[in-house]
Amino acid sequence: MKVWNRINARKIVLSYFYQRCFFLNLEKHLDLISNDILFIENIFKSQWEIFEEAKKDLDKKIKLKTQSNEDEDLEYFIKMFFDRRDVKNIDMDYVFKIWTAFEKYYQEVVSQIDSHTQSFSFSEMNTMNQTIFILWYIERKILETPKEILLNELIELSKRYDDEWSPKLINWIMHKIVTSS
Numbered sequence: 001m002k003v004w005n006r007i008n009a010r011k012i013v014l015s016y017f018y019q020r021c022f023f024l025n026l027e028k029h030l031d032l033i034s035n036d037i038l039f040i041e042n043i044f045k046s047q048w049e050i051f052e053e054a055k056k057d058l059d060k061k062i063k064l065k066t067q068s069n070e071d072e073d074l075e076y077f078i079k080m081f082f083d084r085r086d087v088k089n090i091d092m093d094y095v096f097k098i099w100t101a102f103e104k105y106y107q108e109v110v111s112q113i114d115s116h117t118q119s120f121s122f123s124e125m126n127t128m129n130q131t132i133f134i135l136w137y138i139e140r141k142i143l144e145t146p147k148e149i150l151l152n153e154l155i156e157l158s159k160r161y162d163d164e165w166s167p168k169l170i171n172w173i174m175h176k177i178v179t180s181s
Contacts, residue, residue: 002091007153009091010135012077013098014157018131019073020102023065025127034058074099094143101138109137116176128162132170137177147178 026033034055038044043054074095078087113122113133122130136154139145151174158166 005089005091006094008089009094009098010153010157012074012090012095014131014135014161015080016073016077016099017102017134018127021127021130021134024106025123025130026062026065028123030059030062034062097142098135098138101142102134105138105141106134109134112137112177113173116173116180126162126166128158129166129169132158132162132166133173136170136174147174151175 037058038051038054041054043051078090110122113125122133125133132154136150139150140147151171154174155167155171158170
């Protein structure tokens, strides 16, 4: 395995997981979000008949976006991120193993995080932190990547893609989970 190919593969999976987390979070707040979108489009609750029909249509569109078609998504992400590179520069074995495990491990990750934190929950984390935890957990479960290597890689990702406190949070929670298991 080439390290660079694994890094490229991680970027693809991280992007996909981010999108999945974003849409799952969106779906949790669907009512509030659709009301705000309709308000922006000048469709008000006082226009009861118009509002209800527009809300149903918008909710349906958002729910369709939250459903994942893994094959189409994978093709899209590879084209989007690596259109100038050859697929030979991506560890596709890694992508297929990790990519398809999101649905299987999502609730397990949420439970693990929630059981190791007291002042906040997984759902209160920002989307990038959620994504990094899911990627970390799945890679650790499926590939059994050594915890030190994986921890370093994901802390570097959090430094690159998230705020200054994110690496500390990720490090703290990951260590709690690893030492308790």
